[in-house]
Amino acid sequence: MALNRRHFFKVLGVTGATLAIGKELKAIPGKGTSIEFSGVLYDSTRCAGCQTCESSCAEANGLPAPVGTIEAGVVRKTDESHRTVVNAFKSSKGEAFMKKQCMHCNEPACTAACLTQAMYKTKEGPVIWRGNKCMGCRYCMVSCPFDVPKFEYHSANPKIEKCNMCYSRLTEGKVPACVENCPAEALVFGKRRDLIKEARKRIVENPNQYFDHIYGEHEAGGTGFLSIAAVPFDELGLNTSLQSKSYPELSKGFLYSVPTIFVLWPAILLGIREATKTNQSNEEENE
Amino acid sequence: MSNINFAVAKDNDGKSIWKFLSGELKPRGKFLTPFNIISIPVIALGLIIIIIRFWKGLGAVTNLTQEVPWGLWIGFDVVTGVAFAGGAYVLTFMVYILNMQKYHSIVRITVLNGFLAYVFYAGALLLDLGRPWNVINPIIGNSFGTSSVLFLVAWHFLLYMIAQLIEFSPAVAEWLGAKRARKILSGMTIAAVIFGITLSTLHQSGLGALYLMAKDKIHPLWYSEFIPVLFFVSSVFAGLSMVIFEGSISNRVFANQISEKNHKAHNSIISGLSKICAVAMFAYFFLHVLIFVHGKRWDLLNTPMGYWYLLEMFGFVLLPMMLFFYGYRRNNILLIKVAAILTMLGVILNRLNVTVIGFRWDAAIRYVPTWMELVVTLTVIFTEIWIFRWVINRMPVLRESPSWVHDKD
Numbered sequence: 001m002a003l004n005r006r007h008f009f010k011v012l013g014v015t016g017a018t019l020a021i022g023k024e025l026k027a028i029p030g031k032g033t034s035i036e037f038s039g040v041l042y043d044s045t046r047c048a049g050c051q052t053c054e055s056s057c058a059e060a061n062g063l064p065a066p067v068g069t070i071e072a073g074v075v076r077k078t079d080e081s082h083r084t085v086v087n088a089f090k091s092s093k094g095e096a097f098m099k100k101q102c103m104h105c106n107e108p109a110c111t112a113a114c115l116t117q118a119m120y121k122t123k124e125g126p127v128i129w130r131g132n133k134c135m136g137c138r139y140c141m142v143s144c145p146f147d148v149p150k151f152e153y154h155s156a157n158p159k160i161e162k163c164n165m166c167y168s169r170l171t172e173g174k175v176p177a178c179v180e181n182c183p184a185e186a187l188v189f190g191k192r193r194d195l196i197k198e199a200r201k202r203i204v205e206n207p208n209q210y211f212d213h214i215y216g217e218h219e220a221g222g223t224g225f226l227s228i229a230a231v232p233f234d235e236l237g238l239n240t241s242l243q244s245k246s247y248p249e250l251s252k253g254f255l256y257s258v259p260t261i262f263v264l265w266p267a268i269l270l271g272i273r274e275a276t277k278t279n280q281s282n283e284e285e286n287e
Numbered sequence: 288m289s290n291i292n293f294a295v296a297k298d299n300d301g302k303s304i305w306k307f308l309s310g311e312l313k314p315r316g317k318f319l320t321p322f323n324i325i326s327i328p329v330i331a332l333g334l335i336i337i338i339i340r341f342w343k344g345l346g347a348v349t350n351l352t353q354e355v356p357w358g359l360w361i362g363f364d365v366v367t368g369v370a371f372a373g374g375a376y377v378l379t380f381m382v383y384i385l386n387m388q389k390y391h392s393i394v395r396i397t398v399l400n401g402f403l404a405y406v407f408y409a410g411a412l413l414l415d416l417g418r419p420w421n422v423i424n425p426i427i428g429n430s431f432g433t434s435s436v437l438f439l440v441a442w443h444f445l446l447y448m449i450a451q452l453i454e455f456s457p458a459v460a461e462w463l464g465a466k467r468a469r470k471i472l473s474g475m476t477i478a479a480v481i482f483g484i485t486l487s488t489l490h491q492s493g494l495g496a497l498y499l500m501a502k503d504k505i506h507p508l509w510y511s512e513f514i515p516v517l518f519f520v521s522s523v524f525a526g527l528s529m530v531i532f533e534g535s536i537s538n539r540v541f542a543n544q545i546s547e548k549n550h551k552a553h554n555s556i557i558s559g560l561s562k563i564c565a566v567a568m569f570a571y572f573f574l575h576v577l578i579f580v581h582g583k584r585w586d587l588l589n590t591p592m593g594y595w596y597l598l599e600m601f602g603f604v605l606l607p608m609m610l611f612f613y614g615y616r617r618n619n620i621l622l623i624k625v626a627a628i629l630t631m632l633g634v635i636l637n638r639l640n641v642t643v644i645g646f647r648w649d650a651a652i653r654y655v656p657t658w659m660e661l662v663v664t665l666t667v668i669f670t671e672i673w674i675f676r677w678v679i680n681r682m683p684v685l686r687e688s689p690s691w692v693h694d695k696d
Contacts, residue, residue: 077353079353080353109500111432111434112434112435112500113432113435113436113437113500114432114435115424115425115431115432115435115437115438115441116421116424116425116430116431116432117430117431117432118421118424118430118432131418132421133421133424133430134417134418134421135416135417135418135419135421135422135424135425136416136417136418136419136421137415137416137417137437138356138357138417139435139437139497141353141356142356142357142497142498142500142501142504143500143501145500145502145503147353147354150353151345151353151356151417152344152417153344153345153346153349153351154343154344154346154347155344156341156342156343156344157418158344158345158417158418239503241503242503243502247500247502248434248500250499250500250502250512251436251496251499251500253512254436254492254493254496254499254515255434255436255439255496258439258489261485261488261489262485262489265481265484265485265488266481266482266485269380269384269481269484269485270481272384272385273383273384273386273477273481276384276385276386277386278386
């Protein structure tokens, strides 16, 4: 029965590997309650649309200067050379601004999608991209519900560009460039838990000034980048129909079924094979 | 037939294996066939485009956007191609697990077809990678993204290719006249088959599971949490339709290699496969209806995308299903072949609807592939057919194995 033994080891090996998948999934920080992630709070009511965050981001990350000025109704997008943009919207309470960049989800779809751990949720909170691991498959772009990762299509050595919350500045003890340079103090850097408290305080203290919602508290399972504003967020170009479960949750069921199938299928198949064996086919086996 | 093989085997008992191999590498048969006349310029052009792609970046030859990062090369070459390669696991299941010996004569060609499909579609995946030099990261090293569905699919592609190579290897051994090796390799067949079926179950559905996280990007008529199940079930009839289609072409093109007995059995094989297709398609259609009704998607029907969905469901699932069934009852082979082609079109339609057409259906700028993406896709397919033909003309795939195989020793 050399054959069966060999097969057994194969199954054993792969089962081990797939069981490890299950473990890994559980290890994704859950709901941001037990781990103190850092984040940024953006207050749309304080933002003046001066674009200082855009230019300081470009400067800090060695990217080209921002293109175009803010004009209500014109939606500018982040791209492979601009990690953040601020847009103006004609809202029900007049002109209002909204900043776009990576949301730094608690359980990011991009890191769950990445098969090389190039997209990586650091323990401090920022989601960073590591070029030495990335193979450029762009599955992170397919998965990200906010369409954040951008790819350099016109390069032979393309990078994925996205905001990384100035991770290298954070490790030096500084705050992100956009936060440091914001003249209106519309951006605050801090622990996510404290930021939610601060956001809630502002909303409670000025109920007429704010729309009662913190965008990012529950969206996509919670994000590190939080926003508060005067009007509902769909007026500010944000997707308000995102699920409150995290996105990796969507493929978790499939991944959990993998070890089960890996254990059961070979056994069932061998069983059927034995059951359908006739005397005749016993003789001409393995033809 | 077996005489020629025997001669090859005897030749090989001598020392000059290299002479034998270099002789085998030379082209055989007529050179200026219609297929060659079409495929050679396409492949040449495709190679030039591939060079441009690696020199100037993906944007130089594709229409991919930041919103639609996966286009024809993933949606058709990989996702659709792998569905069509599903025939290999279905047939090995029928022959080695269910003991349906009737289908034994087409196992080898189907496994070869499946193996080459995987090699070339995994190759097409490399063309699409922005940083292909890092492709080994998920395989070796310390960068395992184990929570990724793509990680699972990548590993399964690799392992399944090995399993298929083992399943096919007795034919290579017969070609080389390696008797001992053949004995060892054919002893591994069952293990490879069982391993291969398990892998196929998981990565056929895994290709669908890739899109689970793109919940807000795929048109709701095509997105459901059951995409993996739908992809798996449809791979059964996609693969078998490909077997029927490819079989009826091979039967004509390589007629001189097929024994009288197998030639006669072919119609009965086709009609048997059509019954299986009909049943699998019924299950698939029923699943779609369940998902549709449970999702309360009636209001989506009366839209352009809704009509498109109805066309796919009725024109390319229900209609070929009935044709398969009718063709089986009436033993009408032509009807079955028509059904197989309709089914294949339907599978292409379905995979593209999930991956390209329905993906970001609401985007301001729709992704439409460039002619260069099409040429590269054709290059991949034509090159595969070239290798396929080369192997069939040399190894005992369609023809009988050399007589020494049946000698008891």
